[in-house]
Amino acid sequence: MLKPVYTFLFLALIGLLFVFILLFSVEKLPITNGFVIKVPTWASIFQSPNKNLKQTDSLLDVAQKLDSIHSFSIQEKKDESIISRIKKFGVNKSIQSIEYDGHSAKKELVSFFQSLDALSNNEDSLFRVLHYGDSQLDGDRITEYLRSRLQSFFGGCGVGYLPISTIENIRLTLKQSSTPNWIKYSNYSENEYKPRHSGYSILGSFFSLKEDSLSYGSVRYYPSKYGNKLGNHYEKLTTYFWARDNSFRVDYDIPSLGLQKGFIMKRSTSPSSFTLKKEGDLGVVRLSFSNVRNATIYGASFDCNNGIAVDNIPMRGSAFSFFSKINANILKSQLHDLNARLIILQFGINVVSEEIKNYGYYEKMISSELNYIKKLYPNLSIVLIGVSDMARKDQLSINTYPNIPLIIEAQRNAAFKNGCAFWNLYEAMGGENTIVAWVNSKPALAQKDYTHFTRSGAKIVGEMIFNALMKEYLVYLEEKSS
16 A cells, blocks of 8 residues: 555656646647647646736726616707717727728718718708628627617617517517518528519518418517617607518507508509607507518618617628628618618628638628629718637637638728728727637626627627727817817
């Protein structure tokens, strides 16, 4: 039987050997041709993941302030100047700046800023901000907070444009349910049925009813417990459709208005819309469609008569290739009719797992899409947001994907080639390995897949986007007044 002292010395020797391996490890130990053992290093186990984390406390403070902003009435916002609102609630000028092509004279966002000027001067108008993205935007995350901030500063209400049906009722700001006989056709994912045309909505989708459903379907929108005061309030409900082959009927059941029956949507050669004016809080709203047959149904929006509408448009699984799949004339008419002034594009996480050395193909794909929409609607302001930090397990530690800077460079190049602005979310978060710190933060700012944000993290990202836009708007105001 071994004496205790020998056991202790043996364990101490093993411990010293382990520390020696960690301190002097070469990370990869070749054994034979094509066979390598990965050896953990001291840094991979004990290095703090917080080394690159930027300060988020101030942003969390701003997120808490938003509750008080929600208590403003729409009239109070009209009675207060934009400058005083900025001074009251602050704009963090240390936030990562929006980038422009060096030869553009920063004209990319002027159209959007001119629209903000009109609202600041109490002009009666409603314009839209379209926020597209991949699964980072699921459930109205990020957009929810950006919408609240923009509407609190410039006016507006409602949750914006919604599809007529959704498989997963995960939206935080509004809930919906629909009859199961709706067929969804999208231009960013696989379809169960072949689309009959390319007249997609700006949401990248359209809906019809199954042939055996007697041409009747309905949808119900109702409040979410996570909704805020501005989001739950609306002044008009608009239904979007294309009665291509036949007219159809819509009945509305709206709180305080009761059942509004027999609205006939007449056959037309292009997409149309129908608006019901109704000021109040959301309640439970039901839309019932009859005699739909081959008609194309897009969705409905809950908006104010004036101010900003901000639409959340998540496209799960998309790497950003959908604009060019929408009929050009139909896309142009929708952008015009909706008075779209700013598009925010936030994609990239579905490209990261494909680790290659050159993302020229991705740059060309983005550039082609941006060129398509810019030619159709030249005065539209566009901000392309670079991919966020993502991490994977490497040896015994979790580290940022090494190809992310290459993807960001491809995104930036595509933006600049097509007269669009670029915002680097990766750097705004803190750069390399920041996602690890966001996961370990209290409260957690990112999920344990080291990709997607939590609701707290999404609020911070929304706040950073808002601050980046307002930072540029203040520069625009100063230059205009000088």
